[in-house]
Amino acid sequence: MIVDRNSPIPLYFQLQTWLQEQIEQGVFKPDDKIPTEEELVEITGLARATIRKAITNLVNMGYLRRKRRLGTFVEHRSESDDSQDxxxxxxxxxxxxxxxxxxxxxxxxxxxxxxxxxxxxxxxxxxxxxxxxxxxxxxxxxxxxxxxxxxxxxxxxxxxxxxxxxxxxxxxxxxxxxxxxxxxxxTNNFEGGYQLTKYLIDKGHSKIGITLSTLFSTERERLEGYKQALKDAGIDPDPEFMQLHNGPFSEEHYIKHVNILLGKTDEISAIFAGHDRIAYLIYSAAKDMGISIPEDISVVGYDDLNPNYSNLMPLTTMHQPIxxxxxxxxxxxxxxxxxxxxxxxxxxxxxxxxxxxxxxxxxxx
Amino acid sequence: MIVDRNSPIPLYFQLQTWLQEQIEQGVFKPDDKIPTEEELVEITGLARATIRKAITNLVNMGYLRRKRRLGTFVEHRSESDDSQDxxxxxxxxxxxxxxxxxxxxxxxxxxxxxxxxxxxxxxxxxxxxxxxxxxxxxxxxxxxxxxxxxxxxxxxxxxxxxxxxxxxxxxxxxxxxxxxxxxxxxTNNFEGGYQLTKYLIDKGHSKIGITLSTLFSTERERLEGYKQALKDAGIDPDPEFMQLHNGPFSEEHYIKHVNILLGKTDEISAIFAGHDRIAYLIYSAAKDMGISIPEDISVVGYDDLNPNYSNLMPLTTMHQPIxxxxxxxxxxxxxxxxxxxxxxxxxxxxxxxxxxxxxxxxxxx
DNA sequence: TTGGTTTAATTGTACATACAAATATACTAA
DNA sequence: TTAGTATATTTGTATGTACAATTAAACCAA
CATH class of the missing domain: 3.40.50.2300 (Response regulator)
Incomplete structure (x- = not known):
């Protein structure tokens, strides 16, 4: 039984659903001819107008295609649901x-x-x-x-x-x-921050400045890695050396933090830049101030943004697989x-x- | 007369077109109620089924919206034709x-x-x-x-x-x-190439190398500007000084051209880099070779890619309003x-x- | 006032019938 | 073979009728 006359569901819709299922389950395959409207009248016992309504809907939905004299055929259901991609x-x-x-x-x-x-x-x-x-x-x-x-x-x-x-x-x-x-x-930012800091410590640095933004999970984790590495080396992280910024990166703001850190070259021997763009700013500011890297101060960055031009700015940094x-x-x-x-x-x-x-x-x- | 029974155009379609026109011309405005199906039967003299077919199509096309008991209303024709934008x-x-x-x-x-x-x-x-x-x-x-x-x-x-x-x-x-x-x-690449070259000439340079790609209209025009500026200054462009590349930018290829030009520092006193990335490559290669810019050789670029870090690489260049x-x-x-x-x-x-x-x-x- | 019930208007579904239009196929004539 | 013609099939358009479902609004009772 294709349609159930006792169901509250409209008959045309029952037929429509049935046809759609047949198509989707592959009973009627693409280019197959489905029964003619007259045949469906006999099969279902419905009036032709009702059958037409079901078929018309499926044609509008792209399931069927009608051809005069020939009958109604199953459409190729577009593999790519189109435009949703x-x-x-x-x-x-x-x-x-x-x-x-x-x-x-x-x-x-x-x-x-x-x-x-x-x-x-x-x-x-x-x-x-x-x-x-x-x-x-x-x-x-x-x-x-x-x-x-x-x-x-x-x-x-x-x-x-x-x-x-x-x-x-x-x-x-x-x-x-x-x-x-x-x-x-x-990426493993905590570990990265830890490794970079440990690298500096292994090179003999113990007073290490850091500047980064606390707004982003990534930089916060690097900061935690930095602190942990210091602690593990028995060094107490000094708040004076942490130039933390409470906003996204901007030249104007970071130049202040960088200048503060570069003003402490007698206290600190290295700076951990929260990411490479800050490190570049340090390079730039250091050049203006006549401070040379790495002789006067060591710098590490994070990202490895420009490996191609690394011999102009030979920054030791954490390469991220971006x-x-x-x-x-x-x-x-x-x-x-x-x-x-x-x-x-x-x-x-x-x-x-x-x-x-x-x-x-x-x-x- | 809304429908013409002698026309070969289907009656439902005549009505549909008429309704659509009324909507588009603002006779029926958004949220207006159009005549009920029964009223349209009287107005047009068509059967209700025919009228329904016209209305159904317009509903599917988004022109109308039906509400039981209340009637049929004009839809807000979406200002944004949606998803086409x-x-x-x-x-x-x-x-x-x-x-x-x-x-x-x-x-x-x-x-x-x-x-x-x-x-x-x-x-x-x-x-x-x-x-x-x-x-x-x-x-x-x-x-x-x-x-x-x-x-x-x-x-x-x-x-x-x-x-x-x-x-x-x-x-x-x-x-x-x-x-x-x-x-x-x-941008005015010819003029730009001309100006840069003239700038070099005005600074006393007459043997000026150039390297760029001939594949792109932009760089070809800069080359023409370069040649014209030389000619206007009474200098014959020397093919020896033109390291023209027949492909898109790539480090491997350009490094050769750059090395050739940097090997001619006794012959040429300046290099016109087709764009800033080539100029950076020159800076990089020059550093490796112990050649200093601008003391040993002058360089100009094109683009002004990194104005922010210009004091690390103080490149004179043509700023494009990209x-x-x-x-x-x-x-x-x-x-x-x-x-x-x-x-x-x-x-x-x-x-x-x-x-x-x-x-x-x-x-x- | 509140909450339920009735009523009437309008769209929704369904059926029977009729003829029109398109067109693949078979047939026919040059 | 070719070109035209008839034919049968199937979808397309159109009408008239009937009743169902929904629901805003009026009505009514507590």
Missing amino acids: IVGIIVPDIRTGYTPELVRGIEDEAANNRLSTILCNTDDLYFKANFHADRLISNSVCGVIFVPTAASDDKNRQIVEQFTQRDIPVILADRTIEDTELDYVT YEMGQESLKILMSRIKGGENSTEQKVLKSHLVERDSVCSLQRE | IVGIIVPDIRTGYTPELVRGIEDEAANNRLSTILCNTDDLYFKANFHADRLISNSVCGVIFVPTAASDDKNRQIVEQFTQRDIPVILADRTIEDTELDYVT YEMGQESLKILMSRIKGGENSTEQKVLKSHLVERDSVCSLQRE
Whole structure:
């Protein structure tokens, strides 16, 4: 029995559903001819008008195609549900830091998976992230890779929730939010901070300045690694040596912190820059002040942004696998889009120290 | 008379068209109630089933909305035709050169116009551009901003034609193609090349090396500007001093050209680098070779990629308004999308020379 | 006032019937 | 063989009728 006349479900809809099932289950295959309307009248006992209504709906939905004189045929159900294959990328600024590399990693992997990417810049501002979230939703993206802004975890969580409420999966990249439910990809920042600091200590440095932003999980972890390494070496972290910034990176602000640290060259022998852009600022300021690196002061950075021009600025730094981070983010996003996997995926990639020539050794070993 | 029974056009379709016109012309305004089906039976003399068919179609098309007991109402015709508001950006590589700045300019202006942007990297390869063109078309973008690849003008024109055949407007950014029919935004590269060369000449240099790629319209024009400036100063351009490269930028290839030029420091006193990345390579190679800039050799670049770190590498260079170029590209694209304007728009932005400390003066004036 | 019930208007579903339009196929004539 | 013609099949359009479902609004009772 195809239709049940006692059901409260409209007869045309019962027939429509039945036909749709036959198609989806492959009973009627693409290009197959389904029974003529007259035949369906006999099979179902419905009026032709009712049958036509069911078929018309399926034609509008793209399941069937009608041809006069020949009959009604099953359409090729487009493998790619078409136009749904876009993912959003929300980053601080495509121009700065590791962002270009990250985006390229995402984009390449997306292309491999026949996905397109919509790019959104937040300038680390919550309201811009919000604005872009709206747009991404109205473009019905199938997933989002999100680098949290400089706003509070709460605000960033609000952004994420806008997507998750609509069943759009979100993967955090690089920076994380306090929320065990979220998927993310980042690097071992604590360990990286620890290693860099230990490297300096092993080179004989014990008074080590540090400057970074406490707004981001990444830099906070590096700071913790720095503190732990000092403690493990029996050195008490000196608050005087920590120039912590409470905002996103900006030249104007950091130049102050850098100048303070460079003014303490009699007290400290090394500076841990929260990331390479700060380190470059140190190079620049040091040059202006006639301080030479590494002779007068040692510097380490984090990111390894410009390995190509490293002999102009031979910065010892922690190389982060940014491109891979982008790829990995998209891979996890893909598995989320395809469904399955209920447990959260939290991937921590490994960085490695790249030794160049910005640190001098204070001891002969 | 709303319907003409002698017309070969189906009655339901005549009614449907009439209703649609009333809506589009504002006779029926959003949220207005249109006549009930029974009233339309009286007005038109058609059967209710026929009227229902017309209305059903318009409901499916988003023009009307039905509410039981209340009647049928005019829908708010979505100002944003939804999901059609995406533009494609096709660039060589989001990681390199001026591309991040360009993309950011496009993206910001796009956001102002409530457009989203899909990012595509070609690595200057034709086949990748082709691949992305397909994807952009299947995502039904409403326009494209395209930085031509390193392939021939013919191949690049093929890419453009894929879009124009589908009435998708394309704006070329930075690089141009020999084809007067195309819209583009670029800068005055000939003039820029001329000015930089004249600047060197005015500083007393007469034997000036140059290295750049002949694949791109931009660099070819700079070369022409260079030649013209030399001629105007009565200097015959020496092919020996021109290290022309027949491919896109790559460290491996350019390092050879750079080394050749740096090996001629007894013959030439200055080098015109086709763009800043080449200039950086010169700085790097010069450092390795113990050649100092500008004492041993003067260098000028083109782009002004890193004004922030200019005191580490005080390169005299031609500042291009890249961000503005991105904005301008999108503005022209917008006007194309909105229609109107049949004549091609070809905008040439002005660059300006930024004098730093990479050129020494050979004469006292 | 509150809360439930009835009523009437309007769209939604369903059926029977009729003829029109398109067109693949078979047939026919040059 | 070719070109035109008839035919049968199937979808497309159109009408008239009937009743169901929904629900705003009026009505009524506590």
